[in-house]
């Protein structure tokens with residue numbers, strides 16, 4: 149027979165229960181199995197945050213184009229989950245949800261400016277407990293890389309004005 153013999157609430161709002169049980173005691177996400185006829189238990193019951201989300205999506209692209217990122221997280225208690233994003237620019241925090249625990253969600257985003265951005269996302273359950281941040285570095289360099297490439301060629305032509313006649317013809321194509 150399972151019996152609770154004492155209960156106390158701690159300052160962090162978790163609850164501690166003590167008692168005795170036989171066989172298996174079911175505490176929601178956790179089970180205890182008795183080692184004999186009857187065992188005592190001390191259980192601390194509190195809300196746990198969702199898992200740190202996984203984030204999947206393009207890590208390079210072009211400023212001004214829209215990209216889609218998928219995030220997935222699971223809450224140990226099965227609580228609904230809110231995802232909050234920081235896209236590394238000055239748009240601030242963007243939150244979506246709540247969604248069912250264990251389901252993946254997508255969000256579309258467009259960076260207006262070229263640059264390297266660290267996308268951050270965390271999962272918060274409906275009781276306000278948040279996971280750690282997951283991060284993904286995204287580079288929006290395409291035009292910038294081309295500029296650098298042309299500048300490097302120009303520098304080579306300046307240093308060696310007569311050495312690369314074929315490249316000088318290519319340079320003509322760029323201008």
Ligand SMILES: [Ca+2]
Pocket residue numbers: 195196197198223224225226227273275277
């Ligand atoms: Ca939870």
